[in-house]
Amino acid sequence: MLKVFIFYEEKNKWIEEHSHLFYHDFAAFIDEDAKIIYLWNGPKSTKERLKKGTEILYKLIQQFAENDFQIKKLNKKIPSHIASSLENFLEVAKKEEKIADYQYSKFFTIRIHALLSIISLILPIIVLINLASSLFWDTLGNNYIISANAYNNWLLMAFILLVICLLLFIPQLIIAIYEYDKAIIIFSSISMIISISLLVYLQQGIFLFQFQEYSTPTLYYITKIDIYLFLLLISSAIMLFEIPNFIKTVNFLATYKKFLF
DSSP, rough: EEEEHHHHHHHTTEEEOSSSSOOEEEEEEEEETEEEEEEEEETSSOOHHHHHHHHHHHHHHHHHOOSOOOOOOOOSSOOHHHHHHHHHHTTHHHHHHTTSSSOOOOOHHHHHHHHHHHHHHHHHHHHHHHHGGGGGSEEEEEEEEEEEEHHHHHHHHHHHHHHHHHHHHHHHHHHHHHHEOOOHHHHHHHHHHHHHHHHHTTTTTGSOOOOOOOOBEEEEEEHHHHHHHHHHHHHHHHHHHHHHHHHHHHHHHHHHGGGOO
């Protein structure tokens, strides 16, 4: 049975590790069956860490080990089972080393940004679909007819979705600032401004349209041309950030797809 431990220099203690190693680590691969401890000092580790960790390891073996363990430092000739385990444990470190060549340097910023981009790409489309549903309202001559309750729900849905979009653009901006992505900083800022403008516009509620004179408090008559102009305005505003968002998201996923899964 093979166990892996990492030496934490700050706490002067060895802690078992189950998933990954980094190049700055000093690790011990304990082969309990062969009674051998293989020491691996990462290329970015220090001689001081190696010295302190080895001393503490010897003390632990003397105090607690029931059997005598042989200690070997790993060199160019590494046993196959140790090499395989080391390869698996260094998988994350190798990916992070590759990320260093890209603008985004952290796994979590890449994955969060990708997720936020996809969601913020989909939500505006849903807003447009929701608002475009007005084209299927009942009609009478050159007017669309809708109840007051349905009208309020129609606008409320669009308002809520735009608020969510705005809330998504904020962490995107924060991540872009953290990673110093100038293009996304500009894009997120413009998207936030447009989203806020649309929210202010939609907040007019019943004052968005000039209802026809035969409208009642519970039933609204809105001319078709007013609906067409409204949809054209909203669509144009959303496309101002939706098209760049689509291009940006596709390019981002193509560039960082190997780090997303």
